[in-house]
Amino acid sequence: MGVKKKLGLGLASAALGLSLVGGGTYAYFNDKAEASSSFAAGTLDLNVDPTTVIDVQNIKPGDTMDRAFKLVNSGSLDIKKVLLTTEYSVVNKDGAAANVEDFADHIKVNFLWNADKLNDVIYSTKLSELKDMDPNVIDKNVFTPLFERKGLRAGSTDDLYVQFEFVDNGEDQNEFQGDSLKMKWTFEAYQGKNEEK
Template identity: 40%
Template sequence: MTNFKVAGGNAVHIKKEIVSSLILAFLGLSLIVGGTNAYFSDTKEAANTFELGLMNLGINKESIIQLDDFIPGDTVQGDFELTNDGSVDMQEVVLHSSYELIDKGQNNNGDDLGNHIIVEFLHHESVLFEKTLSELNGNPIKILNAFTAGSKAEKFIVRFHFIDNGENQNHFQGDILNLKWGFEAAQRDGKSSNQ
């Protein structure tokens, strides 16, 4: 049997031991690191629902008043009801008023028909305000406070009076005034609650 002695054999053997030691060290380190991530766990979920409130202001008429042949000295009355048909209490209801004048007869020369028509607005037969159409034009007015959801209808009466100023008002003959009223409801203030 022939024995061959390779030069530097001890060096190769030492290198193998170092490499083996390093591999074992890395394996041990990876087990330690991996072991720190191993733990018991449990998870629960809670379902939360947010149903948003509904704002729904109702009115029982599309047109409160339609009239023909309105002349100085005339008074006409109409009525309507507002309802809170939603699920949210309303903090207030505001009336927005605007109008368009169609000058079909003589030239009005800047005389605004809205200055000659007085609006008397009543709630529960108490006068909320009495103003000319021109004073209402573009000036919102609060007509209701604290309108709770599901409460009974709120009834209003409106009177329009064409002022007879004792002067010639012939330049208004044949004119048309288109009055637009908008009712805007605002939600109640936000509140905090514990569940």
């Protein structure tokens, strides 16, 4: 074998040996630490107790009906705002559509401070107007004063008092005899402002 071949083989062997030695003896310190995280969303859970606010028969012009019910925050988050939407339908005694006048124009809704002070009306409107009203109006004029601007705290209850009146307008209201009005109130809860947690 020539000198060049021997020198080439020697260099190749040396390079291989150095790579094996260097790879096997390379070492360093290391350490690990772990951190766990979790996120759990809260709940908004608004309930009405009882679920039937009013169910009355045989009313006549001039009658008033006082009712109390509770708004219950069964969730884990505070409720800052409650919006109320109203739906109703009127059927006359023959089962047909409503009469010439809307029966709900003659039903007055008075939101009250409490049952003992029936004259202390927070807000008053006709049922027909309540149906078309912006829900924010009721929140601003009824719920915000009742909740004392703090909202409905998680796990708390607030009493709501309302008076319905079949208004006697002093005129002929015979067309409403035998009519029935079905009303549905939907309460919608909204969370408060964002918080730094």
